[in-house]
Amino acid sequence: MKHELEVRIQAWLDGEVSDREGARIAEWVARDAEAGALAAELRTVRKAMADNELIVPLPETRQFHWSKIERQIQREALPPHRSPFSWLAGWRRFRIALAGVTVLTCVLTLTVRQMHRPTFDEISATGEGMEAVTFHDQSAEMTVVWLQDNSQTSGTGQPAKTSVPDESNSDIELE
Amino acid sequence: MSTDPDYPASAEAELVRLAQKGDMAAFEELVARHRDKIYARAFSMMRNEDEALDLSQDAWVKGWRRLEQFQGDSSFVTWMTRIVINLCLDQLRKQKRQRTDSIDAFEEDGGGIERQMPVVTPNPTEGLERTELRQRIDRALAQLSHEHRTVLVLHEFEELEYKEIARRMKCSIGTVMSRLFYARRRMASLLAGLKRENLE
Numbered sequence: 326m327k328h329e330l331e332v333r334i335q336a337w338l339d340g341e342v343s344d345r346e347g348a349r350i351a352e353w354v355a356r357d358a359e360a361g362a363l364a365a366e367l368r369t370v371r372k373a374m375a376d377n378e379l380i381v382p383l384p385e386t387r388q389f390h391w392s393k394i395e396r397q398i399q400r401e402a403l404p405p406h407r408s409p410f411s412w413l414a415g416w417r418r419f420r421i422a423l424a425g426v427t428v429l430t431c432v433l434t435l436t437v438r439q440m441h442r443p444t445f446d447e448i449s450a451t452g453e454g455m456e457a458v459t460f461h462d463q464s465a466e467m468t469v470v471w472l473q474d475n476s477q478t479s480g481t482g483q484p485a486k487t488s489v490p491d492e493s494n495s496d497i498e499l500e
Numbered sequence: 501m502s503t504d505p506d507y508p509a510s511a512e513a514e515l516v517r518l519a520q521k522g523d524m525a526a527f528e529e530l531v532a533r534h535r536d537k538i539y540a541r542a543f544s545m546m547r548n549e550d551e552a553l554d555l556s557q558d559a560w561v562k563g564w565r566r567l568e569q570f571q572g573d574s575s576f577v578t579w580m581t582r583i584v585i586n587l588c589l590d591q592l593r594k595q596k597r598q599r600t601d602s603i604d605a606f607e608e609d610g611g612g613i614e615r616q617m618p619v620v621t622p623n624p625t626e627g628l629e630r631t632e633l634r635q636r637i638d639r640a641l642a643q644l645s646h647e648h649r650t651v652l653v654l655h656e657f658e659e660l661e662y663k664e665i666a667r668r669m670k671c672s673i674g675t676v677m678s679r680l681f682y683a684r685r686r687m688a689s690l691l692a693g694l695k696r697e698n699l700e
Binding site for chain 2: 331375397
């Protein structure tokens with residue numbers, strides 16, 4: 326017997342076919358021995374199972390079962406857990422953001438300065454006993470580095486020489 | 501001065517109403533009344549005590565969270581049973597995805613051994629005491645594949661129509677009809693086998 330016909334017999338037993346089709350199947354089952362035997366088997370299983378489910382009791386006491394459910398309900402109702410050290414994590418996040426902003430500001434500043442750069446730069450650096458002044462003139466394509474020894478003025482608060490460069494303590498380089 | 505309601509004596513509708521307002525004691529009484537039924541449904545589908553316990557517990561927690569959605573169109577226990585069935589079906593789908601070689605799928609597509617089985621006569625359940633019949637049905641159900649067992653449970657015990665079973669199992673009505681057919685044929689064979697074992 327074709328499978329489609331088998332499942333039609335079953336659908337008829339389950340009341341899932343129209344009245345017209347049901348009447349046709351009933352007639353066929355009555356006159357065909359194979360169809361009749363199959364219908365009888367399916368009907369037996371259907372009838373045996375109806376209202377005959379074995380109810381397996383819960384293997385826990387009422388109190389224990391409820392306590393687990395109650396705990397889970399309460400756990401899900403709690404607001405998200407906050408660590409007592411969450412301010413530290415917040416501070417770390419703030420520092421990262423701050424560092425990002427600082428880097429961005431520096432990059433922007435340098436870019437702008439590069440765009441509006443003067444024709445000459447003068448950089449001065451002072452170390453212990455020594456002062457260095459670098460002068461760069463773009464138009465002349467010239468860099469002057471002036472080193473001044475201040476060690477002799479220690480304790481006086483006065484520079485050994487004036488900041489006017491002269492031949493004795495300056496070095497001139499052409500780029 | 502207000503007194504606590506007498507929960508064990510309260511009608512189910514009253515307990516549901518109180519629980520919907522956040523009364524956990526009322527909900528506890530509902531759990532106590534229906535815990536066996538909800539667990540039994542989970543067990544009948546999963547056939548595993550630990551999984552059935554976890555899923556029935558999850559169903560109660562989900563029921564509590566969604567209590568406001570319960571409109572009383574069906575009974576409370578029917579509504580809760582639908583929740584646990586859906587959780588079991590989700591779990592079974594997850595397990596099926598994890599199985600690499602699905603023997604069940606092979607058997608289902610070709611009809612498996614059910615196609616070769618002769619029709620069982622006479623009635624293998626005739627003359628059995630109800631308790632004995634229930635135990636035999638349970639033992640036979642335990643030997644079915646998840647797909648066959650689920651479709652039988654939903655049709656015979658939950659009395660769902662083909663269309664509703666197909667919707668819940670996320671398959672076609674044709675698949676439901678086919679699974680149900682082979683599941684019944686296998687049950688007939690298993691019940692006959694269990695009867696023979698008893699006679700011997």
